[in-house]
Amino acid sequence: MSASIYRLVYYSRNHVALDEVAFAAEVDDILAKSRANNVRDGITGALMFNAGCFAQVLEGPLDVVEAAFERIQQDERHGEVSLLTLEPIERRSFPNWAMGFVGMSDETASRFAGVAAASGFDPAHFDGNDLHTILRNLALEEERQAA
Amino acid sequence: MKQDVRHNPEQAVTSSARILESLQHPVLVLDAAGELIYANATAAGSFGGWIVGLSLTDIFPDYLRSPAAGDHPTSLRLTTQKGEAFEALLSPLGEGETCVSLWPAAAVLDERTPERADDLTGLALRNPFMAALDHALAGADNRAGSLAVLCLDLDRFKVINDTLGHGIGDQLLKKVADRLRTACRREDLIARFGGDEFVILQRGITGVADAERLAARLVDLIGRTYVLNGHTVNVGVSVGVALRDAGLQSRDLLRNADLALYEAKRAGRGRYRFFEQGMDLQLHERRELEIDLRRALALKQFELAYQPFLDLSTDAVIGFEALLRWNHPVRGKVPPLSFISVAEENGLIVKIGEWVLMTACMAAASWPGDLIVAVNVSPLQFKADTLLTTVSTALERSGLAPERLELEITEGALLADTDNVLATLHSLRALGVKISMDDFGTGYSSLSYLQKFPFNKIKIDRSFVSGGGADSEAILRAVSGLGSNLGMAITAEGVETAEQLGRIREQSCTHVQGYLTGRPMAPDQVELFLQEQPIAQVTN
Numbered sequence: 238m239s240a241s242i243y244r245l246v247y248y249s250r251n252h253v254a255l256d257e258v259a260f261a262a263e264v265d266d267i268l269a270k271s272r273a274n275n276v277r278d279g280i281t282g283a284l285m286f287n288a289g290c291f292a293q294v295l296e297g298p299l300d301v302v303e304a305a306f307e308r309i310q311q312d313e314r315h316g317e318v319s320l321l322t323l324e325p326i327e328r329r330s331f332p333n334w335a336m337g338f339v340g341m342s343d344e345t346a347s348r349f350a351g352v353a354a355a356s357g358f359d360p361a362h363f364d365g366n367d368l369h370t371i372l373r374n375l376a377l378e379e380e381r382q383a384a
Numbered sequence: 385m386k387q388d389v390r391h392n393p394e395q396a397v398t399s400s401a402r403i404l405e406s407l408q409h410p411v412l413v414l415d416a417a418g419e420l421i422y423a424n425a426t427a428a429g430s431f432g433g434w435i436v437g438l439s440l441t442d443i444f445p446d447y448l449r450s451p452a453a454g455d456h457p458t459s460l461r462l463t464t465q466k467g468e469a470f471e472a473l474l475s476p477l478g479e480g481e482t483c484v485s486l487w488p489a490a491a492v493l494d495e496r497t498p499e500r501a502d503d504l505t506g507l508a509l510r511n512p513f514m515a516a517l518d519h520a521l522a523g524a525d526n527r528a529g530s531l532a533v534l535c536l537d538l539d540r541f542k543v544i545n546d547t548l549g550h551g552i553g554d555q556l557l558k559k560v561a562d563r564l565r566t567a568c569r570r571e572d573l574i575a576r577f578g579g580d581e582f583v584i585l586q587r588g589i590t591g592v593a594d595a596e597r598l599a600a601r602l603v604d605l606i607g608r609t610y611v612l613n614g615h616t617v618n619v620g621v622s623v624g625v626a627l628r629d630a631g632l633q634s635r636d637l638l639r640n641a642d643l644a645l646y647e648a649k650r651a652g653r654g655r656y657r658f659f660e661q662g663m664d665l666q667l668h669e670r671r672e673l674e675i676d677l678r679r680a681l682a683l684k685q686f687e688l689a690y691q692p693f694l695d696l697s698t699d700a701v702i703g704f705e706a707l708l709r710w711n712h713p714v715r716g717k718v719p720p721l722s723f724i725s726v727a728e729e730n731g732l733i734v735k736i737g738e739w740v741l742m743t744a745c746m747a748a749a750s751w752p753g754d755l756i757v758a759v760n761v762s763p764l765q766f767k768a769d770t771l772l773t774t775v776s777t778a779l780e781r782s783g784l785a786p787e788r789l790e791l792e793i794t795e796g797a798l799l800a801d802t803d804n805v806l807a808t809l810h811s812l813r814a815l816g817v818k819i820s821m822d823d824f825g826t827g828y829s830s831l832s833y834l835q836k837f838p839f840n841k842i843k844i845d846r847s848f849v850s851g852g853g854a855d856s857e858a859i860l861r862a863v864s865g866l867g868s869n870l871g872m873a874i875t876a877e878g879v880e881t882a883e884q885l886g887r888i889r890e891q892s893c894t895h896v897q898g899y900l901t902g903r904p905m906a907p908d909q910v911e912l913f914l915q916e917q918p919i920a921q922v923t924n
Contacts, residue, residue, distance in 0.1 A: 245611070270434035277422065278401075303611045304405060304425065307559060310608045311566045312433045313601075320609045320616055 241325045245295045245302050247309070249318040251286070263314070280305055281331045291315055296329045408506045409487050410470075414440055416480025427486070429566045431464070440484070444470075461489065468570035488570060502576045504554055505561035513575035517585055517634040531587050531628045532595035535641040536564075536602065538580035539620035539653040548615055555612045556619065563608075567601045583638070592627065592658070599623045599656035607654060620654035627658075643667055673726055676712060681739060685711055688743055689904035692913065693758070693875060693897035696889060701917050703756030703790065705897065706744035707904050708736070724762070734768045737761065741774055745782035745789060747907050752914065758790040760822065763797040766805045775812060786816030792843065793819065795827040802836070809837050820875075824863065834870060841895070842867050846878025849888065849898070860891045868892060 253263055264286060271284065280297035293309070295302050302323075310318060404411055410427035412420055418439050428435060431443050440447050444462035457475040464470070469489035477483050502509055508516070520531055538560065545553035557580065564574050564582060573585040586598055606621040624645025626637050640659040646667065648657040680686055690704035710718040727733040741759055748757035765771050779786055791812065797805055809819055820841035821833070825848055834842070844863055848856045860876070867874040876888045879898030888896055905913060 243614070266437070267434060269437045273421065273436040274434070299614055300402070303613075306611050307562070308425070308428055308433065310610075311429060311563060311605065314433075316604060316608075318608055320611070323611060323614065323616060 241299065242296060242329060243299045243302050243323060244326045244330070245306055245323045246293070246321040247306070247318050248290060248292045248321055249315040250290050251314070252316050253314045267314075274305065274308070278305060281329050281333060283331050294331060296326065296331060409485065412440070412484040412486070413477065414482045414484065421481070425562065426565075429562055430570075462486070466569065505558055505576050507561050507564075507582070508573055508575040510575060510577050513573060513583060513585065514634055516573050517637070520585065520587055521628065521632070521634060521637070530589060531585065532589055532598075533626050533637050533641040534584040534586065534595070534599060534602070535624045535638070535645040536582040536584070536606075537622050537645055537649065538606070539622060541580040541619055544617055544619065548617070552612050552615060552617070556610060556617060559610055559612070560606055563605050564602070567598065567605050583641070595625050595627060596658075599625050603654065603656055622648040622653045623656035624648055625656060625658045670726060673723060674730055676715070677723055677727060677732055680710060680712070681735060685713075686736070686739065687711060687906070688740065688747065689906060690747070690757075690910055691897060691904040692902035693895050694901050696894055696896055701755070701902070701914065702895075703758060704748075704910065705758040705792070706740060706747075706760075708740055708760075728762060728764050731764065733762045733764045734770070737765045738774050741778040742781065745778040745784045747910075748788055749782040749784045751910065754785075754788060756788050756790050756818070757784075758792055758820070760792045761797070763794065763799070766797050766808055767801070771808055772811050775817060776815060779815070787818065790818040790820055790840070792822040794822050795830065795833055798833050798836070799828075806837055825859065831866075834866070834872075838870075839872050841873040841875055843875045843877055844893070846898075849876050849878045849884055850880065857887065857891065860888070860893070864892045
């Protein structure tokens with residue numbers, strides 16, 4: 238029997254209050270490191286973020302997903318982590334690691350467009366998936382409150 | 385489930401990764417360019433989360449890459465930016481990659497040698513911890529507040545152990561230990577004293593702020609959700625903090641932190657408290673009270689007083705509420721407010737509640753007519769699962785008709801485990817007993833509770849009666865209107881003046897209780913009181 242693949246989705250509040258340049262650098266950093274960790278662990282997924290929050294989907298074998306989530310929990314750059322789902326799945330929704338910016342302001346969106354495009358984030362992966370809608374709405378709500 | 389790894393290379397890779405992850409000392413792998421391409425969990429925890437992608441110099445500024453990296457292992461000492469020293473062993477892996485194994489430098493290592501560590505978590509045990517605390521207190525740094533002891537207790541750990549099993553409980557303790565390591569600095573010492581009790585010695589701090597920062601960080605970090613074998617697990621942590629003070633021995637400091645922990649738990653758990661002078665005295669007084677309370681039943685120091693309530697449509701007394709009184713030979717009359725909470729904390733309330741029910745039913749059985757006795761029931765009595773038996777036994781032994789007993793519950797009873805409580809209420813109702821909602825208006829005053837159970841009566845808290853303002857009056861009117869529409873009687877409590885009584889009548893309350901219509905009285909005064917009153921003919 239092949240090991241089951243699990244999907245974990247969480248949503249958290251951003252604790253790093255930085256100016257945009259520093260924030261972009263921070264996000265670059267997070268992306269680079271999670272890519273390296275995730276390639277090593279056989280994890281795929283997607284990270285969405287904006288000034289207010291992070292929302293992440295992790296897909297992979299249960300033990301590595303748990304270990305990745307534990308590393309994420311110990312990170313001081315965010316807090317109030319809500320675990321939205323943890324469940325076995327038939328197939329991965331994100332066969333490649335992806336990342337996208339979900340924000341309301343066009344200016345910020347364009348700043349992060351490069352990062353998002355380079356990561357191969359394709360919103361189509363989310364289409365028809367309630368998760369996408371939920372995460373997106375949460376993210377927008379968070380940005381509204383942070384503004 | 386053991387598999388032969390030789391025939392399954394993929395399995396072998398996973399296993400070695402797991403082994404690396406489980407190591408309690410940091411392991412790093414560098415590529416040819418000197419960049420980190422791997423960090424095990426301990427390394428990530430020790431050096432600050434996402435470190436893959438950094439160079440070794442970023443973590444250890446004193447690391448100078450040797451221009452000609454040899455092909456044999458080298459050992460050296462490295463120091464982090466924070467000044468934590470490590471012994472490092474660099475071994476070549478081929479293709480320019482290097483494996484770096486790290487151990488805390490000797491002085492720190494002493495307290496963490498395997499034979500003195502806790503098997504499960506790798507944390508220090510009690511004895512080495514106490515030795516380290518002695519050593520620190522005797523050390524050169526004698527400034528007050530230069531070190532702190534933090535006592536930690538997990539909230540709800542027992543429930544997790546009981547429901548998910550000890551395997552998950554143990555995994556949880558390991559992850560909690562990991563998070564403690566993440567939150568602490570190298571110079572701090574973390575110990576597990578057993579079960580879910582952890583103690584931290586925070587050394588070399590500059591004052592209260594440092595200890596407060598760590599305590600707040602612990603409450604946040606330990607309280608974050610855990611995922612264990614696919615289970616989502618939530619625990620909280622309560623933290624008690626005590627700072628070094630002149631003349632304090634290790635034992636005193638630990639005791640102070642423990643007292644502060646007790647206060648953190650009493651204040652609702654999931655928070656930290658610093659030790660304050662007087663906490664020991666308070667605890668001492670509570671313990672004394674508890675000892676006295678345990679004896680009070682046997683020594684027959686409890687009494688019930690009975691306060692009449694009237695039906696406003698006939699102005700006749702239709703029953704009495706039984707009120708608990710404690711007459712202590714030295715303390716005198718102890719007000720319920722100061723001992724009920726202690727009795728609820730230690731569970732004595734269940735025994736006391738049984739006595740109250742039995743005594744009140746016996747007394748009421750001797751009253752003339754159909755007079756009702758109302759008895760308060762603590763939320764804890766619902767939890768004990770014996771309430772139904774207690775009530776039926778009291779009715780049976782006293783011979784009191786069930787419809788002459790009225791149980792008063794507060795919203796608190798319905799807050800937790802609502803389904804079980806509702807089931808108990810329905811069983812009690814099936815016996816014929818009346819159920820009323822007490823102190824309505826002071827707590828959540830959730831209307832959904834009124835919908836969940838058809839209470840016979842709502843008792844509006846005295847504060848709305850004595851208030852007398854337009855607001856209080858509006859609330860009185862609203863609640864009584866609500867009650868009459870739901871078919872529930874309404875009692876206004878705490879009526880002290882004729883003017884208040886007049887208002888109560890206007891607001892369509894059905895019953896009244898207060899000093900004006902009768903003060904609480906000793907059991908033997910009830911008969912005389914009734915002789916002076918017209919007794920209502922209760923027909924239903």
